[in-house]
Amino acid sequence: MRNTVFYSYFCIFFAIKIVFHDGYKILGVFPSSSPSHYILGSALLKGLAAKGHKVSAITAFPHNEQIENYEEIPIPKVLESFEDVLKDIEKPGGKSLLQYYNSIMTTGSTLSEKVLEQPIVQRLLTSKNRTFDLIICEIYLNDALYGLGQHFNAPLITLSPMGSSLLSSILSGAPIPPSFVPNILLGSTDRMNFVERALNLAVLTVENIIYQLYWLPYQSKVYNKFFPNAKLTFEEVMMNVSLILLNQHFSISNPEPLLQNMVEVGGLHISRQKQLLPLEIQTFLDKAHDGAIYFSLGTNCKSSGLRMEAIEAMLRVFRSMKQRVLWKYENASLPGKSDNVLIRNWFPQNDILAHPNVKLFITHGGLLSTTEAVYHGKPLLAIPVLMDQFMNVARAVEKGYAIKLSTSQLSSDDIFKRTLTELLTDPKYSSKAKQISASYRDQPLEPLEVAIFWVEYVLRHKGAPQLLSTALNLNFFQYHSLDTIAVVYGSVVLILLLVGFSLKKFVNCIFGCKRISKRKTE
Structure with a gap:
């Protein structure tokens, strides 16, 4: 009996060792014009590499470090297309916030296309020997790059360097009430007065309209261009993001509505081990x-x-x-x-x-x-x-x-x-x-450990569809209950009108009968 139990435990241990010996193959995509985004992304990817996973990173800012299980796929030529825009962004004075936002949008408008057309990325896409179990992509106006998930038949995780925003809300279905969740373009906190709330609502509305009517259709064209044989439509890819890692923590930002597939990991890039200074x-x-x-x-x-x-x-x-x-x-x-x-x-x-x-x-x-x-x-x-x-x-x-x-x-x-x-x-x-x-x-686990746990959770559960909200399947009117509100409140109003009309007829009938009876007695 003891030998049987020991043999069973040995088999289980050996099976686990075989499954996890080589780790999963993970592709990280961090092509934005900001080196800080890759600082954040590489911290996560290096943490995964340290856990034994085979990690590749597409980036315009390679660190050129020799790290076990970690390779970089450099795409520095992407930045050449945005030199003028980057110079504009780098100027610390003399530009309005709207002008800077326009510069960022200009950078992002062709970023996905520039990344996907790079020869080194094209070789990766057409290679029959390269496979990945998971794609981790930053959120930075690069929605067409999410197509890498379906291309490699792998779950998709996104990492938002700026925390929660309209972009993360669209991917998750999470609500962003403008009454207490400020837009990242405005210098507001969650304690807004009437004017700030009105402005916040206006900016959110305009941003959403631009994103839905201009930005997403443009990214859809890029997606169809580079993934002509895609198994999923662009809309389906956007609705199947397994996990959204947010570079924030409520103690620094503010409490706000988050869904189960939105995880706060702010500060995952901070080394908890003291390093010697030069x-x-x-x-x-x-x-x-x-x-x-x-x-x-x-x-x-x-x-x-x-x-x-x-x-x-x-x-x-x-x-x-x-x-x-x-x-x-x-x-x-x-x-x-x-x-x-x-x-x-x-x-x-x-x-x-x-x-x-x-x-x-x-x-x-x-x-x-x-x-x-x-x-x-x-x-x-x-x-x-x-x-x-x-x-x-x-x-x-x-x-x-x-x-x-x-x-x-x-x-x-x-x-x-x-x-x-x-x-x-x-x-x-x-x-x-x-x-x-x-x-x-005061956190139960360090942010990097939290991020790694949830990344591996998605891998273990093959994309973890149980994390996805059905809100992603609803259109604007259904999501905000405008259709049911119209029917319910419309029905109530109709019933009240009918009741009122009936009461009016009943009252008129009573008083009419009394007048007729009074005339007859006279």
């Missing part, structure tokens, strides 16, 4: 006895693109301060830089924010940067430039760990220094940052 940076920070400030406008926006009067004003302010400053500045030199300022075109941001002497983060308010600041409990001086940064900053200001400045205000020595001084000397900002940090860190 010696020069470590020494610079260790000697910052009065504290240090870290200054970066992210991967798209460049500090060197700021107006010269703003750069000179900030340099004057930094020169007058006792704190040390690490400034991500893209040019090799910065005339007028004082000794307490260290410039580099790249810094290990997460590891710098982890240093105890860093007291303040000057940031553009991107979601990756904001999440890292929250994780390490650092207050923000936020300078939003485009897209969701305005909403991220508005949330940080409302929660009490940030102050917002516009790019035009950077030219004022007085405003800039007064803001820095307030953030550095008033303990309420640091206290709030630590409070939010404690709330964010």
Whole structure:
């Protein structure tokens, strides 16, 4: 009996080992014009590779690292088509939010087509030897790329670098009530007054109309062009996204309606293991006895693109301060830089924010940067430039760990220094940052572990159709119950009219009979 039980356990163990020995084959698609999107995506893909899965990544920003089970499929030529647009996006000042949004739309409008026509991608599509068990694709106005799922007969998972939005709502069927879920284009929080709610509704409506009547038909044409023998229609592909990973967490953003196939994994890119800083940076920070400030406008926006009067004003302010400053500045030199300022075109941001002497983060308010600041409990001086940064900053200001400045205000020595001084000397900002940090860190599992669990859940359950909402099968009128409301309320109104008409006739009949009876007695 014991031998039988032992043999059974051995067979089960051996079978599991065989099934999972080589892992699943996973294709990640992160072709957007923003390096930060691939920072997020590669963190997930490398985590999956570490679990034994064979991972390939299509990206315009290859890291060129030698990692076991991980290969990159570089498509840098895609960016050449968008050089002018990218230069426009990278300018931190002088453009309205609407103009930036137009630039992003221009980039995205041909992104899917440019990716799919790359020779290296075409070879992948036509190869008879390449198969994948799962496709993970970023959400970035690239809907036609979702066709890779049906092409390889594999489930499709999407990752939204900007958290929940209209795009994730369309893929999941989740509601986005404009009364308390702000549009990412507006610098609002979930606490909106009447005017903000009205504007939020208007923007959501216009965006939805553009997306449904212009954007999706265009992406459908691209899909049909590159997947002429597709097993599913473009509409069916859009309705069969197994899982949507959201780069957000309710402690940083706001509570909102999410469906079962929408999972918050904000901060999955943050390494929980302390890394050694380069010696020069470590020494610079260790000697910052009065504290240090870290200054970066992210991967798209460049500090060197700021107006010269703003750069000179900030340099004057930094020169007058006792704190040390690490400034991500893209040019090799910065005339007028004082000794307490260290410039580099790249810094290990997460590891710098982890240093105890860093007291303040000057940031553009991107979601990756904001999440890292929250994780390490650092207050923000936020300078939003485009897209969701305005909403991220508005949330940080409302929660009490940030102050917002516009790019035009950077030219004022007085405003800039007064803001820095307030953030550095008033303990309420640091206290709030630590409070939010404690709330964010209080999770049952690390975000990367959560993401990997759900990715493997989809693999184990062959696409996990049980996660999909039937809301995806409803049209606009059915989804919002407009058809049933019209019938039910219409019926009620009709019944009330009939009852009212009948009562009127009954009353008229009674009073008419009384008048007739009265005349007869007279």
